Amino acid sequence: MNPTSVSPTQLGQPNSTAIGFFILFVGVTLGITYWAARKTKTTSEFFAAGGGVSALQNGFALAGDYMSAASFLGIAGLVATSGFDGLIYSVGWLVGWPVVTFLIAEPLRNLGKYTFADVVAYRLRQTPVRLSAAVGTLTVVSFYLIAQMVGAGNLIHMLFGLSYEMAVVIVGAVMILYVLFGGMIATTWVQIVKAVLLLGGATGLAGAVLYKFGFNPATLFNEAATRYGPQVLAPGALVSNPLETVSLGLALMFGTAGLPHILMRFYTVPDAKAARSSVFYATGLIGYFYLVTFILGFGASVLVGRQAITGVDKGGNMAAPMLAEVVGGTGFLGFISAVAFATILAVVAGLTLSGAAALSHDLWSSVVRKGEAPEHEQLKVARLASLFLGVLAIVLGVVFKGQNVAFMVGLAFAIAASANFPALLLSMAWKGFTTRGAVASMLTGAISSVLLIFLSPTVQVDLLKNATALFPLKNPGIITIPLAFVVGGIVSLLSPEREASSRFAEVKHRMHVGLGKPSPVAAVPSTATASAASTPSATATPSKA
Amino acid sequence: MSGNPQEDALEALAAARWRVAAVLTVATLVAYFGFILLVAFNKPLMGEQLTPGLSVGIVLGAVVIVTAWALTGLYMLWANGKYDRALHQLRR
DSSP: OOOTTSSOOOTTSOOHHHHHHHHHHHHHHHHHHHHHHHHOOSHHHHHHGGGOOOHHHHHHHHHHHHOOHIIIIIHHHHHHHHTTHHHHHHHHHHTHHHHIIIIIHHHHHHHOSSSTHHHHTTTSOHHHHHHHHHHHHHHHHHHHHHHHHHHHHHHHHHHHOOOHHHHHHHHHHHHHHIIIIIHHHHHHHHHHHHHHHHHHHHHHHHHHHHHTTTTOHHHHHHHHHHHHOGGGGSOOTTOSOHHHHHHHHHHHHHHHTTOHHHHHGGGGSSSHHHHHHHHHHHHHHHHHHHHHHHHHHHHHIIIIIHHHHHHHOTTOTTHHHHHHHHHHHHHHHHHHHHHHHHHHHHHHHHHHHHHHHIIIIIIIIIIISTTOOOHHHHHHHHHHHHHHHHHHHHHHHHHTTTSOOHHHHHHHHHHIIIIIHHHHHHHHHOTTOOHHHHHHHHHHHHHHHHHHHHTSHIIIIIITOOSOOSSOOSOOHHHHHHHHHHHHHHHHHHSOOHHHHHTHHHHHHHHHHTTSSOOSSOSOOOHHHHHHTOSHHHHSOTTOO | OOSOHHHHHHHHHHHHHHHHHHHHHHHHHHHHHHHHHHHHHOHHHHHOEEETTEEHHHHHHHHHHHHHHHHHHHHHHHIIIIIHHHHHHHHO
8 A cells, every 4th residue: 555665755645636537537527528418419420529529629638549658657667767768669659640640540431330341241241350350449449458457546546545446446446437428529628638637747747747857858968868868768678689679670660551440540520631631630639648648757866766656666657747746736636636547547548438339339240230220229229238347347357456557558569560460451441352352351350369479478487487489479469460471462462352353432432432421321321222333333432423 | 433523623632631741741851760770770870968967869759759749740731821711612
C-alpha cells in the first residue's frame, strides 16, 4: 500500500485532489453519456455517431483513442530511465499516421459502414471474408484490452492506493456505461475530453519543467547529460539488433493502419474530406504530445531523479506523476493521476465498441442474418455485444493480474499490421483480389503473428523461462506482413473470381466519388443484389449524370 | 472501360490519387527507416552534440515527427485543392 521508502511522495496514498478530479471527470462524462443516450436511437448512431462528428472533433477523438496510458506514462518513464531510446518509440508510434492518411482514411470512409470488413467484403463473398476479418479484429481487440485493463489495475493501484481488482472493476463498469448507453457519441466525447485533458496536463507539466531551464530544452538535456553521462543523448541498449528494430518499426507503422478502433472512427465523419482532415489534426496532436512526453521524461530524470523513480516502480511508469508532484505539489499529482485514469477509460471504450461492431455487424447481422436483421434487432445485438465485451474485459483484467502483459500491445500491433492491413489495402487497390485470397491473407497474418510471438524470446525466455527461443525476433512484423501480402496475392491468382473483378469498377467509383451524401442504408449488399448488379455499366454510375 | 469520358476521367483521377499516396508513403518510409537505420548503425553520430545537450539523434527524431505531420499536411493541400476540384467536376 505504501511504497514511499525512497522519496516522500504522496503517490499511492488516497489523494483527495486525485479523487476529486476523478469524480469530476466521471460525473461530467456520465452526464455526456446521458445526453448521448437520448440521441442514440439507431445502429448508425450507436456505431458511427450518425456520421455527424466534425473533422476537428474527430481529430481530437482519434488522438484520444490512440494516446494510451502506456504511451504517456511508459514513454516518459523510458526516457527518464534510459534517455534517448524513448524517442525511438515515440517516432514509431507516430509514423503510422501518415500511412493511414494516404492509403486508408478516405477509401475506408467511402466504402464502409461500421467496420473495416465492410471494405474488404464489399465485392467479395460476405460470409468467409467477414468471419476471417472478425477473427483478426477480435484477436487485436482482446490482446489490446488485456494490456489496457492490467495496466489500468496496476496504475490505479499505484496512483490511488485502490486494490487491483477494485480498479479493474471500476474502469470496466464506467466504460460499460459509456458504451452501452451512449455508444459512439458518448465514446467520441469521452475521447475528446480525455485528449484535451491529457494534452493540457502534459503541456502544463512541460511548461513547469522548462520554466526551470529558461525555456530551453537543450539546457534540460544538458543537465541530464551532466548528471547521468552523455550516453543519455544517444541510442542505448534498446537497439541491440538492427533487424529487431526494423521489424518493430514495420509493425508500429502498418499496425496503426490496421487497428479496428482507429479505423472505425473514420465512419463518424460526414465525408472523405472530413476523414482526411481529421487524420491531419490527429497526427499533429499526437506528434506534439510525443515531443512533450520526451521533455517530461528528461525533466523527471533531472528533477525527480532516476533512483527515486525506479524505487517506486521498476518500469519507471510513475515518472510523469512524480514529476507533477515535484513541480506542482499534491494538487498537480492528483490532476495528472486523474488524467491517467481518464486516458485508460477512453481507450478501452473505443476498443470495446470496435469489438462489438465486429460481433454484431460482421458476425450477427451479416453472417448469421445475411443482412436481413431489422434495425431494432441490430441495435439490441450491438448493445448486448458491448455488454459482453465489457464484462469480458473485467474478467480478463482480473485473470491476468500480475502477468507481464507489456508484449500484448506489440502483439496487437503485429496482428493488426499482418492480418488487417494487407487485406484492406489489397481489396482497395487490386482488381484481382478474391475471396479466397482475402481469407488466406487475413488468417495467415493472424496465425503467423500469434505463432511467431509464441516462439519468440518474449514468451519463450521472458515468460516461460526457457533458455532459448525458436524464433529470434521479439516482433514478427518483418516476416508476417510480407507473408500476408504474398499469400493474399498468390491465392488470389490461383482462384480467379469473375464477379469480384467485375465489381471493381464500382468499388473504384465509390471509393473516390463516395455516395454524395451519407446513406443511411446498406453497405452490405447481399449476394443476390451483388450478382444482379454485376455489370459495370449499371453500377459505375449509380447517381446518373 | 473506355468510351465513357466520365469513366476515363475517374480512371485518371484514381490513378493520380494512388500515385500521390504512394510517393508520400515512400517519403514517410524513407524518413522513418533512415532514422531507424542511423540509430541502429551509427550510434556515435547520433550521440554527437550540436550544442551542449542537443544531440544529432534528438534533433533527427524531432525532425522525423515534424516531417510525418508535414507530409500529411502536404497531402491535404493537394487533395483539398486539385483532387477535390476534379472530383467535383466528375460528380456533376
